[in-house]
Amino acid sequence: MAVSLTFLLIFTLITGTDGALTVIPAKAGASVTIPCLYESKYRNHVKYLCKGYYWNSCSYAIKTDSQQGSGKYSISDDKIQTIFNVTMKHLTVENTHYWCAVEINRGSDVRQYFQLSVTTGTPSLYVDNQEVTGFIGEDVTISCHYRTSKERKWCRLGRNCVTGVSGSIDGTTVNINTKEKSVFNVTMKGLMPKSSGWYYCDNGNFQMPVHLTVTAKPTTAPTTVTTAGEMTTEGQVQTTKGEKSEVSSFPVPLSLIIPLSLLIFIVAVALLFLFILRIKHAKAQDSTPSKLNEGEMTYSEVTFRKNKALQSSAAESDAGVIFSSAVPVNKQGVKRTDAKDEDVTYSTVLHHR
Structure with missing residues (x-):
């Protein structure tokens, strides 16, 4: 002990x-x-x-x-x-x-x-716990340890005692098991609120008191979680189909709270970084000029001819003239009709040797 x-x-x-x-x-x-x-x-x-x-x-x-x-x-x-x-x-x-x-x-x-x-050694009579808690409707067992075998009893303070293998105290059934050596086990069955009080093990001239407290058995409160439905006052979740479902509570160990918080923070930062990159990429695409489709281009034909006034110059030849032509093409890729002289712009380039 x-x-x-x-x-x-x-x-x-x-x-x-x-x-x-x-x-x-x-x-x-x-x-x-x-x-x-x-x-x-x-x-x-x-x-x-x-x-x-x-x-x-x-x-x-x-x-x-x-x-x-x-x-x-x-x-x-x-x-x-x-x-x-x-x-x-x-x-x-x-x-x-x-x-x-x-x-x-x-x-x-x-x-x-x-x-x-x-x-200084083992007491003549002792119990494992002096304060015992029991639940309404259930059983509780108290072990009374002793050194010398004397008359063994289980008593309620100020009330009656049970001396045999079974008996009753204030309406509660009491069984005493003496099969084990140096210990007798007392089992109280069907506990009631009025069963609370002081009892004691009795072995000859020695008494060891035990206080029994009888309470209602605690129940685990369900966790109230809202999903796509409506949360009720009894810890039930109203689903979208109108059905109620109860969610059991799962306590999270304290040692997991900090790692989970750190993981959530890292994920949030990563998502924010990806969001910023996406915005920058979209802006870069908007600022790049788009290529013109070939069907949207307009072609024109320009013909350069020698001026008659310049034909007399022997020093110049056809090699000194650059001819450039631009042929108008419609969007379907078909040439327009031949250009008239009044539609032609002449350009002369003199090459001096």
Whole structure:
């Protein structure tokens, strides 16, 4: 059993009731929390823990009206539940005799004696967990470990006990399995909200309390995701066909959040870069002059002839004249009719040797 386990003890403080000797096993170095129940009429009274074997000579360890102490003890009072809790830390073999007490003005204080059996090895009686949670309608099993075989019981504080292999406590079925060595397993079946409370394993003179809390079993809330439809208030998605579908929730591990965020950022930057390149490419195409189609070109014919006035020059020959012609062609590629003289432009180029 781990050193950090906390042991719980509960006493009902009733005036005039002789409490039987109660021994609570504990391990050295561990912490002990002692919830002490009291009657509602003592709700506004001072509660305290008294240390010592004899009541008349015990000394205050800690009180609810004074939180001063060595740090070994702490106390709190829950007036709604009528219970005050005392915690003792760093137990030693000398921590043995204590009293839970309620201060009574003009009268004798109400008190209950208990003894801690602190050992350096395995305690005489212990459970795996002092705080147990069960769900409504389901079962819960508590394992009570012991060193010496004595009469084994499972009891509810202030109520009845089950001593055989089966029984009932407040309408809840209890089964006790004693087949394993040095342990008896208690199974409570069909838990109800009223099953919540304090119980304890009993093995001879030793008692080990266990607090049971019964709650409704939590359900995983569906993830509300909107697709092409409408999101409902119950976490359902209304599809385009009018059908409802429920989406289960899948928790994303924290270790994946940063890589996913980085990936999304890289993809976004890449898409933006491609978008900019596309815009630049489109602008470059708009600024390039398009080639003219051959059918859209107009051809003209220009004929250069010698001027009669220049024929007398013996120094010039036909080689000094450049003839150029342009033939008009329609868009269907057919030549127009022959050009007339008035339609011809003459150009003379003299070549001087």
